[in-house]
Amino acid sequence: MISTPAIAAGLSPKIRKDIGIQALSRSMPIARIARENQVSRKFVYEQEGIAAQALDESFLATKGDDEVLFYLPITKTWLFQLILALVLICHSSYRGVVELLRDLFDWSISVGTVHNRLQVAAVKAEKINQAQDLSTIKQGLHDEIFQGSMPVLTGVDAFSTYCYLLKAAEHRDEDTWGWYLLELQNRGFDPDYTIGDGAKGLRAGQKAVMSDTPCHGDVFHILKQFKDFVQSLTRTVQGATSSRLEQKEDIARARLKNQVSRSMTSKLVHLKRREQRLLTLLKDIKTLFQWMVHDVLELAGPIFSVRQELFDFIKVELKQRDDGEFPMMRKLWKALHNQRDQLLAFSEILDQKLAEIATRLDVPLAKVREVCLLHRKQNTSNAYWEKWNQLHRGLSGKFHSLMEAVTDTNLRFKS
CATH class of the missing domain: 1.10.10 (Arc Repressor Mutant, subunit A)
Incomplete structure (x- = not known):
C-alpha cells in the first residue's frame, strides 16, 4: 500500500x-x-x-554537576539525626561534627551540644536494649576492649553478631563481670556455652554466676600471641645477621691495615654461632606455629584426641627450646599450658556434631570426617575437585546432603 x-x-x-x-x-x-x-x-x-x-x-546524556537532584526539608530533628550518623557511621570526632555543620549548613553548634545529643540517644538506646529477649542466644562471645585506659566489657551473639553487652567499667575483675552477667540472665541470657580469652576476671565472673555454662577458649588471642613471638624472633635473627655482617666488614677493613686482632675473629665466630642457633630456633618455632594453626586449631582438622596429642607435643617442644633468653616463649608456653582444654573444647563439640550427621544420614563417620577435611582445600584447586569427585562417587545420592550438613555445621562454628 x-x-x-x-x-x-x-x-x-x-x-x-x-x-x-x-x-x-x-x-x-x-x-x-x-x-x-x-x-x-x-x-x-x-x-x-x-x-x-x-x-x-x-x-x-549526563546531568550537570550543578543540577538539583533533590530537596531536603532541614529541621533540627534531621540535624540531630545527622549528628548521630556522623559519629556512629562516619566515626567523626565531636569537633568534626561542629565544623561540618558550620561549613555546609551555616549552623553553629557547640561540642557540648553534640555530646548532650549523643547522651540523649544513648539513654533511648539503653531502654531498647534492656527490653531485648536474650533467651535465643546459644553461643556468647565475651571479651574486654579498652577506651583509653577504661575497660569495656563486651558480649556478642556468635550467630547474629548482636551486641548484648557493651559496658564501660572501672574494673574487669570477677565481681564486675559477675554483676553484668547477672543482669543479662535477668533478660533470659542462658547460652549453651561462651567463648573468651584467658582473662582471669572474665572467667572467674562467669564461673561464679553461671557455673554450669562452659567458657571455651578464644583461639584468636593465642594464635596472635604465637605469631607475635614468631615475628619477634624473626627480628632477633635479622639483628644477629646484621651484627655478623658488620663484624665481618670490620675485620675486612682491619685486614687492609694489618690490624686484625684475635678478639675480633673470636667475636665473629661467636656471632656466627649465635646466628645459626637462632636460625635453627626460628625454623623450629615456625614449624610448631604452622602445626598449631593448620592442624591443632584449624576447624576442619583431626579428631579431638589427636589434637590433644599434637597440642601437648607443641608444648613439650617449646619448653625444650626455652633457655630463658626469650620471655615471650615462656609466656606463650604458660598460656598454652593453662588454656589447653578451653582452646580445644570446640573440637570435641565438632566431633559430636559430625557423629550426629553420620547417624542422621546413615553415613560412615569416616566419610563425614573426609567431607569436613575437604573444607581445608581451596575450592579452586585441582586437589579439591579430585577429592570432591572421589567422595561423590563413593557416597552417590547422599553426597550433596552430607556436604550441605557439614558446610552448615562449619559455618555455625566460624560465626
Whole structure:
C-alpha cells in the first residue's frame, strides 16, 4: 500500500511513537508496520530513527554537576539525626561534627551540644536494649576492649553478631563481670556455652554466676600471641645477621691495615654461632606455629584426641627450646599450658556434631570426617575437585546432603 503525505502528516505523536517503538523492537516486519498504519516503509524508518535518537539522548546524556537532584526539608530533628550518623557511621570526632555543620549548613553548634545529643540517644538506646529477649542466644562471645585506659566489657551473639553487652567499667575483675552477667540472665541470657580469652576476671565472673555454662577458649588471642613471638624472633635473627655482617666488614677493613686482632675473629665466630642457633630456633618455632594453626586449631582438622596429642607435643617442644633468653616463649608456653582444654573444647563439640550427621544420614563417620577435611582445600584447586569427585562417587545420592550438613555445621562454628 502506498501512503499519501496527508495520511502520514495526520498521524498523532502517540501513533508515530508506537510506530518507532515497533520498528526498534523488531516485533514485526517493517513492511507489515507500514501496511497496518497505511504509511510507507520510508516513513517507518524515519520514525525508527527518531525513536533511536531519543533513546540515545536519554541514556547517554549526563546531568550537570550543578543540577538539583533533590530537596531536603532541614529541621533540627534531621540535624540531630545527622549528628548521630556522623559519629556512629562516619566515626567523626565531636569537633568534626561542629565544623561540618558550620561549613555546609551555616549552623553553629557547640561540642557540648553534640555530646548532650549523643547522651540523649544513648539513654533511648539503653531502654531498647534492656527490653531485648536474650533467651535465643546459644553461643556468647565475651571479651574486654579498652577506651583509653577504661575497660569495656563486651558480649556478642556468635550467630547474629548482636551486641548484648557493651559496658564501660572501672574494673574487669570477677565481681564486675559477675554483676553484668547477672543482669543479662535477668533478660533470659542462658547460652549453651561462651567463648573468651584467658582473662582471669572474665572467667572467674562467669564461673561464679553461671557455673554450669562452659567458657571455651578464644583461639584468636593465642594464635596472635604465637605469631607475635614468631615475628619477634624473626627480628632477633635479622639483628644477629646484621651484627655478623658488620663484624665481618670490620675485620675486612682491619685486614687492609694489618690490624686484625684475635678478639675480633673470636667475636665473629661467636656471632656466627649465635646466628645459626637462632636460625635453627626460628625454623623450629615456625614449624610448631604452622602445626598449631593448620592442624591443632584449624576447624576442619583431626579428631579431638589427636589434637590433644599434637597440642601437648607443641608444648613439650617449646619448653625444650626455652633457655630463658626469650620471655615471650615462656609466656606463650604458660598460656598454652593453662588454656589447653578451653582452646580445644570446640573440637570435641565438632566431633559430636559430625557423629550426629553420620547417624542422621546413615553415613560412615569416616566419610563425614573426609567431607569436613575437604573444607581445608581451596575450592579452586585441582586437589579439591579430585577429592570432591572421589567422595561423590563413593557416597552417590547422599553426597550433596552430607556436604550441605557439614558446610552448615562449619559455618555455625566460624560465626
